[in-house]
Each structure stands twice: as C-alpha cells, then as structure tokens.
Amino acid sequence: MNRTGPHRRPLPHALGCLALALACCAPAYAADVDGKRIIAADQEPGNWMSHGRTYDEQRFSPLKAINQDNVNQLGLAWSYKLDLDRGVEATPIVVDGVMYTTGPFSVVYALDARNGKLLWKYDPQSDRNRAGEACCDAVNRGVAVWQGKVYVGVLDGRLEAIDAKTGKRVWSVDTRSDHKRSYTITGAPRVVNGKVIIGNGGAEYGVRGYVTAYDAETGKQAWRFFTVPGDPKLPPEDKAMEIASKTWHGDAFVEWGGGGTAWDSFAYDPELNLLYIGVGNGSMWDPKWRSQAKGDNLFLSSIVAVNADTGEYAWHYQTTPGDAWDFTATQHMILAELPIDGKQRKVLMQAPKNGFFYVLDRATGELLSAKNIVPVNWAKGIDMKTGRPILDDEAAAYWKDGKRKLVTPAFWGAHDWHPMSYNPNTGLVYIPAHIMSAYYEHIPDAPKRNPFKSVYQLGLRTGMMPEGAEGLLEMAKTWSGKLIAWDPVKQAPAWEVPYITIFNGGTLSTAGNLVFEGSADGRVIAYAADTGKKLWESPAASGVMAAPISYSVDGEQYVTFMAGWGGAFSTFAGALSLRAGVQPFSQVLTYKLGGNATLREPAPPANAPEPPPLTADANAVAAGAALYDGNCSQCHGIHAVSGGVLPDLRKLSAEKHQMFLGILYGGRVPDGMPSFADNLKPEQVEQVHQYLIKRAHDLKREGSTWQQFSAKPAAQSPLADNHPQE
Template identity: 90%
Template sequence: MTQSGPHRRLLPSVLPLAIALSLSCLLPSHAAEVDGARIIAADKEPGNWMSHGRTYDEQRFSPLKNIDQSNVNQLGLAWSYKLDLDRGVEATPIVVDGVMYTTGPFSVVYALDARNGKLLWKYDPQSDRQRAGEACCDAVNRGVAVWQGKVYVGVLDGRLEAIDAKTGKRVWSVDTRSDHTRSYTITGAPRVVNGKVVIGNGGAEFGVRGYVTAYDAETGKQVWRFFTVPGDPKLPPEDKAMAIAAKTWHGDAFVQQGGGGTAWDSFAYDPELNLLYIGVGNGSLWDPKWRSQAKGDNLFLSSIVAVNADTGEYAWHYQTTPGDAWDFTATQHMILAELPIDGRQRKVLMQAPKNGFFYVLDRKTGELLSAKNIVPVNWAKGIDMKTGRPIVDDQAAAYWKDGKRKLVTPAFWGAHDWHPMSYNPQTGLVYIPAHIMSAYYEHIPEAPKRHPFKSVYQLGLRTGMMPEGPDGLLEMAKTWSGKLIAWDPVKQAPAWEVPYITIFNGGTLSTAGNLVFEGSADGRVIAYAAETGKKLWESPAASGVMAAPITYSVDGEQYVTFMAGWGGAFSTFAGALSLRAGVQPFAQVLTYKLGGTATLHEPPAPADAPKPPAQTGDAQTIAAGAALYDGNCSQCHGIHAVSGGVLPDLRKLSAEKHQMFLSILYGGRIPDGMPSFADRLKPEEVAKLHDYLIKRAHDLQTEGDAWQRFSAKPATQPLADNHTHTQE
C-alpha cells in the first residue's frame, strides 16, 4: 500500500533523488561560476580552491593564514563524510563559494556543503565496473574541474562528462577512447583552459597509444587532440610533433603494442604564454628492445611537452628519460614559479618525475636550467648539463643489453609518483612526497606476443621478484620507505626531511601560515613547520592518506580537508609490502578547523582468516596455478596472493567461496569491478589456480603470527621526536 498525504513515506528508490533535489536549493544560485579570469586572480579570493592545484601554476600554496604555527595544535575534526566505496582515494577537492566538489572510487562525484559536509547532490556516472581490471592502479579518480556552472569528471571507463553544478544532472558526455579494442582508462583530473576541457588517459601497461584531447566546455565537441607517440610508420604523421617523434622510433613492433606515452595525470598552464604543459608517461612495452629495437629516444615518452592551449600545436619538449626502460614517467606534478637563477629572475617549470631527479626548466623554451637527484639513484650517474640527457649507467640498469637481472633504484613507482608536491614562495621550498625503493628488471629473451585479452599487463620483461613469506618481505620492506623532502630548487639541495615507514604517503599543501600539511600511508594527518620540518600537529585518519590536502574558508572560518582512503597501485599489486602501513581502506572526507570536536569514524576490525579446505593439488599443479595467478590476478589481488586489503585477499576465502570458485571467476563480481574470466581460463586452469590459492591459504595459517608482526601499525612518534633531519 502506498501512503498519501503530506507525511507519506517515500519509496527507497525515490529517497536519494528527493534528498538531492531538496538539498540542491542550498547551493548558490550561480554554482561554480568559475572562469579563467577568476582562476588567474585566485589570490584575491583565497577562501576558494577553484582549480586542481588552486591556481594554473599548480603551486598548491594557499595565502590563508588564520591557521598558523601558533595555533595549529588546536585543530580538531570539524566534519567528515563517508564515501560509498572503500577503495583508493586520490582526489583533490574543489571548493567554490562554500561548496565542495570531489570524487571517490569509480569516478563518483559528490557536492558537499563545505561548512558541515552535508551532501547536496551525488552523481554516479555508472562506470563500467567490469573494466576496473583494465586500470593499472585501482578504480581511483583524482578529482573534478569546474567552469561556468558545470563540473567535469573523467570516468574510469574513458568518458568525459559535464554535470550541472547546481542540480548534479549530466549535461553532456563524450567517449574519449580512440580505439575500443584497447584498455584506455581515465583516472586523472581534467583542467579547463580558455573554455576547453583538457583530459588525457591511462593504459600504457596494457598497450595503448597515448594522447591528450581538448573539448569545448559548453558542448563537449572535440577541439584538438595531441598524440604523444607516433602511429603506424606506413601512414603520414598527424602533425609536426609526430613527424619529430617518428624519427626517434625504430621498427614497427610499437604499433601492435601501442607505444604508450599516456598523459594520465599532470598538466599546468601559463596564461601569459598560452602554453599548456603536458606530463607524458612510460612506453609500451617497457623493454626498449622489444618496443623499438633498443634504438632511439622514443619521443615523447617520459617527457614534458608544451603545446598551444588553443590549438594543441607543439611548442617544445624536454625528455627526462630518453628511451625509457623502467616506467620512469614524467606524468608527475609540474609547478610554475619565478626563481632567481644565476642572478636573475627566471620563469620556470619544476618537476620531480619518477626517475629520481628534480628538474628546473625555462618554461618558455624548455631549456634545462638545473637538475639534481632527490634520492639515491643507480640507473644514472647524473645529468649532462650540456646535452640535458641523463648519464645512464648501463652496468647497473641496462637489463636488456646483457640479459642479466638488474636491481634498479628507484624502480617503477619512482622517487616521486602522482602524489602532488607543493611550493611555498615565502620559504622558497618545494615539499615533495618521495619514495625510496628498488626492484629487479629482467629481460625476456624471446619477443613477447601481444596478449589477446585486455586487462593483461604488456610489459615485455619480468620485474619485482618479491619473496612469498613475511620474513623475506620484511627484509625487502626495509629498503622501501618514504620521505617528506623540503627541496630548495635554487640550491638543488634538501633543506629538511622527515622519514616515513613506507612509500605512497600523501601529497602536500603549503600555506601562508608557514605550514606544510600531509597525510601519511600509516593513517595520520600531519602539520609541519614549513621552514624547519618540526612536527606541530597530527591526528589519526582511520586509513592511509594518499591524496593532497587543501585549505579554504567559509564565513571567515579556515578549514583543512584531507581525502582519506588507502588503495591504488601499491596496495593492490604489491599488497604484501603495503601491509607495512598497517591500515585498511576506509574512504572518507576529513575536514578540520580550530576547535573542531567531531568524532572520527573508524573501520570495522578485519575478520580472521577461515580454515582452508584440504590441499589436494600436487607440486606441479600448484606451480602451474601460480603462473596462472601471476598472469591474471596479481595486479589486483597482490603478488603471491597477498592482498593489501583493498580487494579481497584470496588466501582468506570462505568455505562457500571455495565451493563457488569457478562460478565467481566465470560470472565476475560487478560491484567489485572484477571481470569474467570465462573467455580466457579453461575450467581445468581455474582448478589449478584454485589449488595454488588453497596452498597459499595453508601458508597463511602457518605464518599467521609472522604476518601479524609484519603488518602491525607502527607506533606514532611523539611531537617532540619526529626525527626531522635539517640540512646545514
């Protein structure tokens, strides 16, 4: 029976829409009315955070200073908002006129009242979750852009969508994929420049050809597209840039393998020069012998490319890692600033890409001004300042030349990954969330054939070589750690450093309150003194924090927001090592203010591992199952079936799931984003894979105490003893 009258009960399917419609009236009448002039003049309204890096120069510095060194220890939680899915959270929120726009896993967009966290509307683009396995690094999203009343989001399955900022309803949608047979995805945040929405894509690990596209912000019509690597050499190059790039590639294997070069994250924009700066990623395949006969620089892999923002026409490039062979992307955060170089002010672009070096370039010409490694590196002996090229140490890193396995530092997650750095013009320092890590790279002696299925890594080499058990992993984990580095870009030297237990700590925010804010992988949110690195405040975050925080003000009150939620590449693929962080995925928006008294919500305790079924497979069967697991499951559920907690740990399957194992693999699990494996694994192969997982479940039973010690959350250091190292 349906109730009627003024107090009738809304049906469940109608209730969320009714809430969204009722709360949308709380939005300003002209929601998200942002344009280029407003972003350029952002310092005149410091209470807003209107673009991904707050300003087009991507400095992530806020002029707000109500919260400073004298009172930051009074910060308390003002409000929190629980996101729908406990997966990796990497978004930078946008705040305009008291409204926060942010994203969660699977590209879901949330509009929240920035004063109290109340939901105004939610937009779910209904990303094709079966395609989550085609995303190298979890179903993450790094945020939205806003422009003249619209909110723009890149959807994991390759769409770019515009949403009405007041109602949360879709305005237009475009499919950005150039080839539907390839594993194109989007995890990066769009930028809007001169009325054009700019977006790149991911998928190099799966074999795609990278490009960046600009769409009309009002209509969604494509304005220009810039390819980052050449296409088929039998065809004419698309433009001047591709004519330049084609000369640096050899053979035609890269055509079948895609070439890579995806621009999956960072952009910056100089309004005076009207130049858009694109950070370009790694090659496909990784091994340069199988990608391009081990010849050529393979432009524009691992490069910073400047293009005309209106036309996409090539202006200049600087390649950080010619002929990249190690996944040393240059997609990392770029910052524009003015620095005193050799006695005069220079307009520069700064980047710390994966390869371990910090670069300062002239942003008009691309001239290299300086470069220095921020962490220990062994793949190169330095940068030749005459040529701008790295001096590669072949003996240490050229695994494809002599066929020997090489331990390379840094490795595929780099000295600095996507986690944004920030620049404080008052201290002159760049605050970098850095990694210390190494991994083995090994050449495969026979040319790999492209795998017939999507969502299968196309690397062309062997990498990682992680041990199975906790004791061996503990020794490896000791060589994987994180740092917050305050880097002087003029002196090309650290001012101070703070160590962390592991890699994948959060991006940074610096403020005029002389503060640096950062979240940590081990589940804390922290404030440091910007000039010395002294820890002044910290608070638990209930999960690992990877995203960069922001600060804003409403009605004279300053707030600091962290997007918390453990996940991403480290906790899926290298799940075992990520357990050192001692946290669970628990996705929340956490917002702090002076005197805040809200209660932090904690995740439920993880369940104990059930008793596994009897082991019936012999050693040969289990070995075959291990190989099948490595090729089909490890990128999501972790190497050697050790999950970091984001996706199910397959050593901990219930008796019911063991019985349903074949039907799960063949049916897929749509809410989790797991695809069906019916077209790639025969029933007898599924049985072997299952035998391997049963074996790993028994291993867990015998190693349980050691795993608990390995994954125990490290004790928090007191404020007076945070082991800051200040450089003299």
C-alpha cells in the same frame, strides 16, 4: 530597491552601497568560475577553484588564520563517509561554500563546505566490468569546474559534464580512440580558455597516448595531441609526430600502441598560453621489444608544451630518453619564478619517477638544473650540456646483457602521482618521496599480444621480493618514504622527515608557515614549513594518499584531507602495503580550529577461515602460481598477499572455494572484477585455486610473522618521523 516595513529597516547609505557592491560581485550560479577568476585566485584565497588552486599548480594557500602558532588547536570539524572503501586520490574543489570531490569509480559528491552535508551525488555508472583494465585501482583524482558545470573523467574512458547546482548530467563524450584497447581515465580534468583538457591511462595494456581538448559548453572535440607516433606506413598527423616518428624503430610499437599516456599532470601559463603535458611510460616497458632498443622514443617520459588553443607543439624536454623502467614524467609540475644565476627566471619544476628534480625555462624548455632527490643507480647524473641522463648500463640496462638488474628507483619511482607543493615564502618544494628498488629482467622470446585486456603487457619480468613471509618482511624493510623540503635553487634538501613506507600523501603549503600531509600509516600532520618541526597530528582511520586543500567560508579557515587507502601500491604490492598497518576506509576529513567532531573508524578485519586441504601436486601448484602472477597479482597482490583493498584470496570462505570457477568465469561486477572465461581453461582455474589453497596454508603456518606487516604503528611511533610532537 530597499523594502521597508515593521520587520525590515532601511539600510544606512554606506551599508546599502556595500550590499549592492557585494550583490554585483556575487556568483550568478553554482561553480561560477572562468579563466579570469582562476588567474586572479589570490584575490579570493578562500576558494580552491582549480586542481592545484591556481593554473601554476603551486598548491599554496595564502590563508593564515591557521598558522604555526595555533595549528595545535585543530580538531575535526566534519567528515563525510564515501560509498566505497577503495583508494581515494582526489583533490577537492571548493567554490563559494560548495565542495566538489570524487571517490572510487569516479562518483562525484557536492558537499556543503561548512558542515559536510550532501547536496547531491552523481554516479556516472562506470562500466565496472572494465575495472581490470585499469592498472592502479578504480581511483579518481578529482573534478574541474567552469561556468556552472562540473567535469569528471570516468574510469571507463568517458568525460562528462554535470550541472553544478543539480548534479544532473549535461553532456558525455567517449574519449577512447580505439574501443578494442584498454583506455581509462583516473586523472583530473583542467579547463583552459573554455576547453576541458583530459588525458588517458592504459599504457601497461597497450594503447597510444594522447591529450584531448573539448569545448566546455558542448563537449565537442577542439583538438587532440598525440604523444607517440602511429603507424609509420601512414603520414604523421602533425609537426610533433614528424619529430617523434624519427625516434622510433621497427613497427612492433604499432601493435603495442607505443604508450605515452598523459594520465595525470598538467599546468598552464596564461601569459605564454602554453599548456604543459606530463607524458608517461612506453608500451611495452622493455625497449628491445618496443623499438629494437633504439631511439629516444619521443615523447615518452617527457614534458611537452603546446598551444592551449590549438594543441600545436611548442617544445619538449625528455626526462628519460628511451624509457625502460616505467619512469613516467606524469608527475606534478609547478610553475614559479626563481632566482637562477642572479636572474629571475620563469620556470617549470618537476620531480618525476626517475629520481631527479628538474628546473626548466618554461618558455623554451631549456634545462636550467637537475639533481637527484633520492639515491639512484640507473644514471650517474644529468649532462648539463645535452640535458640527457648519463646511463649506468651495468646497473640498469637489463635488455643489453640479459642479466637481472636491481634498479633504484623502480616503477613507483622516487615520486609518483602524489602532488608536491611550493611555498613562495620559504622558496621550498615539499615532495612526498619514495625509496624503493625492484628487479628488471629481459624476456628472451618476443612476447605476443594477449587479447585479454586485463593482463599487464610489460615485455619483461619485474619483481620485488622472494616468496615467503620472512623474505617479504626483509624486502619491506628496504622500502620507505619521506617528506623532502627541497630547495630548487640550491638543488638540495632543506629538511626531511622519514616515513615507514611509500605512498604517503600529497602536500599543501600555506602562508601560515605550514605544510600539511597525510601519511600511509593513517595520520594527518602539520609541519613548520621553514624547519620541518612537527606541530600537529591526528589519526585519519585509514591511509592518506591525496593532497589536502585549505579554504574558508564565512571567515573561518578549514583544511580538508581525502582519506582512503588503496591504489596501485596496496593492490599489487600487498605485502609491502601491509607495513602501513591500515585498512581502506574512505572519507572526507575536514578540520578547523576548535573542531570537536568524532572520527569514524572501520571495524576490525575478520580472521582468516580454515582453508580446505591441498589436493594438487607441486607441478600443478607451480602452474597455478604462474597463472596467478600473470592474471591476478595486479589486483590481489604479488604471491597472493593482498593489501586489504581487494579480497585477500588466501582468506576465501568455504562458500567462495566452492564457487571459485563460477566467480572467475562470471566476474563480480560490483567489485569491478572481469570474467576470465576467455582467458583461462577450467583446468587452469583449478590450478590457480590450488595455488591459493597452498598460500592459505602458508598464511596459517606463518601467521605470527605476518603480524609484523599488519600491526598498526603506535600513535606516536618513532618509525613515523623524527620530529616528535610538541
């Protein structure tokens, strides 16, 4: 009923009806999202209600107020500084003017999407003592929302539901099937038919992979789909495990878990009611120790389709049978309709780590086409009759002849977790690609399971570079990245833009004929979607890995980038990461036409202190190097060269040198560093310490050379891309 009085006039009849209609359609509560609303997402393009905006995960925005003609007028509208300066990989969700996103250690933020004002923050208090059990930094790729709740996977293995209005926890479940193993969560949940879908990480530490569906209202488990078989002495759990168990040999994989973690990508087809799961690598990597170098080892490195209501197996396609190189198929999957051989086909597209771009029939899993997007040497192509890769044993089968092999691409693949996008107007897929190689070498003696859970269990030797600044710099020059606009029908690139290094950001395409991407060297960029011409760029104060989104509030369009350097590349391959020339500095950056906010930037890094004298002999230093590589390199960098996210142990202060044993034995909970008291004896700790002192002296001696790694490229560096701003 309309109220009247001196301060309120009656609404005209037409406007009153409009107001009533809008009131009927207004959300009943915060994050008022369900399946119908996500399926009809194109009817409200201002929102970004699911991880890929729509269930098909195309990451295409129909908004076009920002377009190729005016994108050069973009400016920073607002920013929000996250709590921790570590890797940021989240895709924000925006519903009815509220942005929900995450930072390191799974902290959830609700922000006013108009101005970045914090509405609430939820810290799940992830067990940071277990951060060393996460292979690839304390990252998180975002949340899901459904009927008033926000869902987040916590690094330590929990799945939690949060009240979308208040930020208070509603329920929490522990997703781990075995608490003695290193299960983690870094991926974003999806919600399908009232069920929250989540997978786990941990294959590098020895776990058995699975995907679990939980009731969105209560958190009760609805179904669980295992991706690799369990103990062969026990009956298989279901039809899928009957199929998979025939492709594994021996029983060593039981001790090692088998791997197959589904740590990132999902897609969903509501018409077929099929959920598509991207499955990861084996545990261990070396197939000889994992499965006697026999069998395909299903469902490693596979795309698996299951019934979304029951988790029942429907079909699978394995991209890398018997995977031996960490060629996961957890990479982003996109559903679309494409003209194949003169006929419209409903397809699933993926560019997994192994270097090939696949187009599958998403109803049956039939391979329709496959072509490599970057140079590869492990396979000579894909046999279209069998769907299997044509292996090049001489180039890549390190376990057969015992020879060290330089494999291309290597363990971060031709394409990693960074999301690609599809623009139905151009028909192109925009892929953040890698160019990289690494050595793989078989270990002649069977490895023994190490009970200390924060140590990689690969079953092989893998390496990227010789020690020493000159050698590292040469290897760094061989690694690069590029943005590829890929035509999935022609299976060929339409255009490409090179970058200085790998781990550039995921992509967003829009109806304004734009592709947005952040870069590892600290920029946010817009290209013309049809030609690749660079139309706009702006500094981001840190490397950008996450995929941007676009949304609108009150009729104004925005573009948001989650900025913050970190993740696996910057921790493990610190020397190569330094080529990006950025520091970790985590913030939400949101742009609009005419925005004029000021960008916050990090303080310059401190100079390295004077190291203490080296007192150990060459044998002790060599022993310390081996212990460091086995226990510390995955976080602090190969050869003790940090990428800047976690402490560079060549730059320890005098106080830290004095406290070294206490730090390693006590752990540092705020940083997520575990205690090494059960793994290293005091004399071994001192050997590691002496190795780090030696590396500190190396740094001092090679200082001028190291500047070639960490010098930030100029704002308009020709190294960045080949399309100068106009």
